[in-house]
Every structure is written in structure tokens, then in C-alpha cells.
Amino acid sequence: xxxxxxxxxxxxxxxxxxxxxxxxxxxxxxxxxxxxxxxxxxxxxxxxxxxxxxxxxxxxxxxxxxxxxxxxxxxxxxxxxxxxxxxxxxxxxxxxxxxxxxxxxxxxxxxxxxxxxxxxxxxxxxxxxxxxxxxxxxxxxxxxxxxxxxxxxxxxxxxxxxxxxxxxxxxxxxxxxxxxxxxxxxxxxxxxxxxxxxxxxxxxxxxxxxxxxxxxxxxxxxxxxxxxxxxxxxxxx
Amino acid sequence: xxxxxxxxxxxxxxxxxxxxxxxxxxxxxxxxxxxxxxxxxxxxxxxxxxxxxxxxxxxxxxxxxxxxxxxxxxxxxxxxxxxxxxxxxxxxxxxxxxxxxxxxxxxxxxxxxxxxxxxxxxxxxxxxxxxxxxxxxxxxxxxxxxxxxxxxxxxxxxxxxxxxxxxxxxxxxxxxxxxxxxxxxxxxxxxxxxxxxxxxxxxxxxxxxxxxxxxxxxxxxxxxxxxxxxx
Numbered sequence: 001x002x003x004x005x006x007x008x009x010x011x012x013x014x015x016x017x018x019x020x021x022x023x024x025x026x027x028x029x030x031x032x033x034x035x036x037x038x039x040x041x042x043x044x045x046x047x048x049x050x051x052x053x054x055x056x057x058x059x060x061x062x063x064x065x066x067x068x069x070x071x072x073x074x075x076x077x078x079x080x081x082x083x084x085x086x087x088x089x090x091x092x093x094x095x096x097x098x099x100x101x102x103x104x105x106x107x108x109x110x111x112x113x114x115x116x117x118x119x120x121x122x123x124x125x126x127x128x129x130x131x132x133x134x135x136x137x138x139x140x141x142x143x144x145x146x147x148x149x150x151x152x153x154x155x156x157x158x159x160x161x162x163x164x165x166x167x168x169x170x171x172x173x174x175x176x177x178x179x180x181x182x183x184x185x186x187x188x189x190x191x192x193x194x195x196x197x198x199x200x201x202x203x204x205x206x207x208x209x210x211x212x213x214x215x216x217x218x219x220x221x222x223x224x225x226x227x228x229x230x231x232x233x234x235x236x237x
Numbered sequence: 238x239x240x241x242x243x244x245x246x247x248x249x250x251x252x253x254x255x256x257x258x259x260x261x262x263x264x265x266x267x268x269x270x271x272x273x274x275x276x277x278x279x280x281x282x283x284x285x286x287x288x289x290x291x292x293x294x295x296x297x298x299x300x301x302x303x304x305x306x307x308x309x310x311x312x313x314x315x316x317x318x319x320x321x322x323x324x325x326x327x328x329x330x331x332x333x334x335x336x337x338x339x340x341x342x343x344x345x346x347x348x349x350x351x352x353x354x355x356x357x358x359x360x361x362x363x364x365x366x367x368x369x370x371x372x373x374x375x376x377x378x379x380x381x382x383x384x385x386x387x388x389x390x391x392x393x394x395x396x397x398x399x400x401x402x403x404x405x406x407x408x409x410x411x412x413x414x415x416x417x418x419x420x421x422x423x424x425x426x427x428x429x430x431x432x433x434x435x436x437x438x439x440x441x442x443x444x445x446x447x448x449x450x451x452x453x454x455x456x457x458x459x460x461x462x463x464x465x466x467x468x
Contacts, residue, residue, distance in 0.1 A: 070449035072410035075442055082434045165306035179308055194317035201305045208304035
């Protein structure tokens with residue numbers, strides 16, 4: 001095991017980086033972080049549209065969310081992989097393909113988190129703001145969203161964990177993230193598959209478990225401050 | 238892009254391949270459910286048991302399994318586990334449909350962790366006085382669980398369990414990485430043989446979506462038919 005780490009540890013962490021493209025665990029983290037950051041504004045917009053009082057906004061977005069949530073991420077990745085080049089005419093590399101698929105996929109899930117956060121607030125908040133004379137969008141922006149988003153912070157961290165786990169699907173389109181690298185190391189070593197994939201699992205575990213503890217602590221702190229009194233319904237990851 | 242050709246999806250060899258894939262995926266769903274549901278219940282009961290060691294074991298299982306992506310589980314089960322088995326068992330495994338067995342094991346063990354959490358939170362949502370009252374009238378712990386707590390918890394747990402089933406269904410697509418001949422794999426095969434990627438992926442998408450919507454429909458039917466009764 002030690003020998004394995006000594007020989008392939010660096011490759012596992014950053015891929016071929018100084019002499020080739022960045023890969024491994026670093027790429028997984030960059031992909032997950034970028035995926036979540038880019039899907040945040042999109043998810044927020046979709047979430048707002050999903051609860052908006054205007055049917056022509058709500059309808060298409062609800063359809064989109066059902067569509068994406070009903071499909072496996074792998075399907076979205078395949079669509080992006082095969083059809084982005086034919087639509088845009090530019091050959092998209094694996095990184096951008098995966099990123100675009102992740103953004104589209106996560107946006108649908110984030111939209112549901114935002115919606116759950118908004119609908120988890122007492123209805124009186126909106127009614128109060130409206131009766132004070134704020135227009136709908138102002139009331140949403142200044143009264144409802146600040147509270148709703150704070151309540152859904154733990155769900156956001158959980159979504160980040162899901163995103164880290166989702167990046168592993170880059171393996172299938174040949175993106176050199178950590179699972180792909182692990183498989184390559186397995187092919188090179190050949191005799192120790194259990195150790196290599198065990199190490200891969202352990203890496204994900206350290207990363208995701210740490211983050212989930214963080215989310216848990218945050219949830220508790222929010223509950224103590226009385227903000228989480230109406231805990232947003234859990235959105236299935 | 239050439240024009241969409243629905244004919245190849247309705248008959249012929251590509252149709253057969255895709256349908257075989259769909260059937261395989263549905264089988265994974267069924268077997269995965271058969272494995273994960275009892276296992277999830279077992280783990281949930283461990284996590285709620287009065288013994289500290291069992292609680293810790295259950296918590297470890299849930300945290301470890303949930304923190305690792307399904308794809309890594311698949312790779313581990315397919316490449317890693319057979320190497321750890323004794324030779325006779327390994328040969329017996331390779332005689333059979335090894336990809337399918339590993340895929341179902343990976344999906345089942347993975348989903349069990351999520352289901353355990355849903356079952357546990359359902360059981361915990363039943364007020365603790367119910368258990369105390371059941372114990373006070375002389376029921377042993379397991380009887381009290383079976384006769385008093387579980388019937389109430391089931392209404393709370395079934396909707397999230399159905400949504401986990403949906404995740405299980407979507408997870409079957411990942412079995413393609415170990416070469417199990419499920420729908421995603423077959424769609425890829427059809428794509429590479431016929432160069433009709435749009436048709437192949439449209440079929441797979443619609444099939445995934447159809448089953449997903451059916452499962453979602455089941456969840457909302459259940460919630461409507463058996464609403465949660467609050468104390």
C-alpha cells in the first residue's frame with residue numbers, strides 16, 4: 001500500500017500536471033466547485049420561476065425540472081457529449097462537456113432546493129411584505145430570499161457533496177478526474193485492484209464526509225438561532 | 238444531422254437491443270430493490286437500537302457508503318471484490334453474469350444506506366412516548382417496534398423510499414462502466430453500430446423518463462391515498 005502511494009500518489013492527486021493536463025483529485029475539485037458556482041445563479045433563477053405567480057414562467061421551468069430530474073446524469077452527459085459539437089460546431093473537450101452537463105443537471109436540483117427554502121418560510125412573510133406596499137419582486141428580494149437562502153445553506157453544501165460525487169461520471173467520457181486516474185493506476189499495477197479502488201473510495205469519503213459534517217454543524221447553528229424553525233423539506237439528492 | 242428515423246426504434250435489431258437493455262435495467266431495479274430494502278431496514282434498526290456498538294456500526298455504514306460515489310462502488314465491486322474472494326468462489330462468480338451481479342450488489346448496498354436514513358427518520362418522527370407507552374404495557378422492544386412504531390412509521394417513510402427508488406433507477410445507468418448490458422450500454426452500442434446517436438439516446442431518455450415519471454406518480458398517489466396521520 002505504502003509503495004503504491006509513493007509511486008502513484010502524486011499522479012492520483014494532480015494527474016500529469018506539470019508535463020501534461022491537470023487531472024486527478026485536483027480536477028475533480030475544480031470541476032465540482034465550478035459546477036456548483038456556475039449552476040447557482042441558474043438554479044436560483046429557475047427556483048424563482050418555479051414559485052412565480054405567472055404560469056407562463058412556471059410551466060416551462062417545471063417541465064424542464066421534471067425532465068432533468070427524471071433522467072440519470074449519465075444521460076445528460078451523453079447528450080452533451082454527442083450533441084454539443086453538432087449544435088455549436090466547435091469540438092468541446094471533455095472538461096467543458098462535463099461542466100455543462102453538471103451545470104444543467106445541478107441547476108434543476110438547486111431550483112428545487114431554492115423552491116423548498118422559499119416555500120418553507122411562513123406565508124406571512126410574503127403577505128406582510130406585500131401589504132407594506134413592496135412589489136412582488138422587491139418583496140422576494142428583500143424579505144423572502146434572504147431568509148429562504150439562509151435556511152437552505154445546509155442543502156447547498158449537501159448539493160456540493162452530490163456534485164463532487166457526480167464528477168466521477170466524467171470517467172465515462174474519458175475525463176481524467178480521480179476515478180479515471182484510479183482506473184489507470186489499476187491497469188498499470190494490475191495486481192492490487194482492491195487496494196487501488198479502496199484508496200479511491202477513501203479519498204471520496206474523506207472529502208464528502210468532512211463536508212457533510214460541516215453541513216450538519218451549520219444546520220444545528222441555524223436551528224439554534226431560531227431561523228430553521230420551519231426546516232425546509234429535504235430535497236432528494 | 239440526418240433526419241429522425243423512428244422506424245429503427247420500433248422494429249429490427251436495434252429495437253431488440255434497446256428493449257433488451259431496458260429489460261435488463263428494470264431487472265437491476267427489481268433486484269436492487271430486493272437487496273436494498275431489507276438491508277436498509279436492518280441498518281435503520283441497528284441505528285435505532287439501544288446498543289451502542291450496533292448504533293456505531295450502522296452510522297459508519299451509512300456515512301461511508303453515502304460519501305462514495307456509486308461509480309466508485311461499481312469499480313470496487315467489479316474489479317476489487319473478486320480478487321479478495323477465495324479462488325473457488327471467484328471462479329463460480331466468473332461462470333455467471335459477473336457484471337450484472339456486481340452491478341446489483343453495488344447499487345443495492347449503495348441505496349441501502351440512503352434507505353436506512355429515510356427509514357430511520359421516519360421512525361424517529363413517531364413521538365417517543367409511543368414506544369414508552371408500548372413498553373409500559375409490557376411489550377418487549379422488538380414487539381413494540383413491530384406492532385406500534387412501524388405501522389405509524391410506514392406512512393412517513395414510504396414516500397421518501399419511493400424517491401430513493403427513483404434514484405436507484407437512475408443509478409442503474411452507471412452499471413454501464415463495468416460493461417453490464419443495461420440500457421445506457423445498449424444505447425451506446427446502437428450508437429456506435431448505426432451512427433444514429435439521436436435515435437438511440439432519444440429512446441433511452443424517454444425510457445428513463447417514463448419509468449421515473451411512473452415512480453413519481455406512485456409516490457404522489459401514495460401520499461394522497463395514505464396521508465400522514467398526526468397525533
